[in-house]
Amino acid sequence: MNKDELDMVLAVVKSSLKPYLGKFSSNERLPEEGVPKKQILKEICEMREVERHTWQEGYVSGAVYHGDPEWMNFLNEVYALNAEINPLHADLWPRATRFEAEVVAMTADILGKNNSPTKNTDGGVVGFVTSGGTDSILHAVRCARDHAQKERGVTNPTIVMPTSAHAAFLKAAQYFCLEPIRVAVDDQGRAVPREMEAAIDERTAILVGSAPSFPWGVIDPIEELSELGHARGIWFHTDCCLGGFLLPFASQLGYDIPKFDFALKGVTSISCDTHKYGYATKGSSVLLFRNKDLRHYSYFKVTDWPGGLYNSPTMAGSRPGALLATAWAAMLAMGKNGYLEATEKIVATTKKLREGISEIKELRLLGNSVLVTAFTSDAFDIYALGDLMSEKGWNIGGLQLPPALHMGVTLRTAQPGVATKFLTDLADSVKKLNSEPGRQSVMAPIYGVGKHIDTEVSLDDILVGYLDVQYDTR
């Protein structure tokens, strides 16, 4: 790809990310007089209506995990009742700390707090709420880095992670100056303990496993991986951002879910997203630590600042208490039975999709998951299949290494008729591809499909351009 081709790709990106250009005014400076509130609300409603169909009808992978109008109205009401509250001012709004403490306690309860072999000696599992999965992971890695320095004198730390671990761990490594050591996974997409062990040395600050991983939705052998950490005094993090509110319930429903939580003595921290299968409003996740001493690695405090004594548990200062309230309200309103019911629907829908895909001979399922269907093709360019599905209104995730597609199943996907429609559209699209051998995807350059990339323009340029386009106002 050369620079002209890059501009063409970015023009396509722009047309998809900026559908409102020319339709509404572009606001690049404050209006002299305030715009009437009615007009502002009308504009928002118009955009919302344009965007609503794809996610609400269930045509998207992941993204919105509940989304029933009645549920959203409830959470919006909870948000509105708490819009001003901020746990930074705990004395002003003690209810914010009630929400956070109880969200953490309930999440810890789901994730093995009561089965923790150390609960009687270390005071048990604690945590805090962050703004999302990435935020929880950033905090876990930073704490592990500081723990390794304090406990083992590690000054040049590494993070040992399977290649399937979420990109947030690479972001954390970049932000907090750890060298990422990325270890290949097996043909089922799972971390290989033997290979992970070989990557450990005296510099290792943190080991990572996922339950489950984002790409193929598979669960790493957390028991063996966490033992590797425990035997060496190395922090082990289970990334349950995606599955934390689903796997425990799948297990209770009798599905075969390997151990991954604090019942394993080697698990030091767990990230678990309330804003995914917890069904809360976007913007919250829980980071749990095996005990209070470990949580203290995150605390910030300063005693000689002119602004007064200052302390804060997470990287943010002020935090949206309303999102703590929606997480709390979502968990109470779902209850254990609500989560069991939702999990049953999601696992059943995933099974239906997987069975349907396995009947299409040109497609090959990747890994085994209760909440994701990842698949590829040895017969054609899988991204071309993604393009055809997009034309039919689907917003499916594109994976790479190897090229594949994936559909994260949510309650939206579990609505009646959605899985059947997906499979029908998939079969139609495969038929079409069979009649057009050699068809290539317009998405190929984005995924770095070899022949489109040369030295003039790198994939980094595309990714940087993609983000820059988002900030364009015209």
Ligand SMILES: Cc1ncc(COP(=O)(O)O)c(C=O)c1O
């Ligand atoms: C396994 C896993 N970890 C971490 C994340 C990051 O979560 P967020 O997008 O909320 O930052 C995701 C997101 O899908 C995920 O699936």
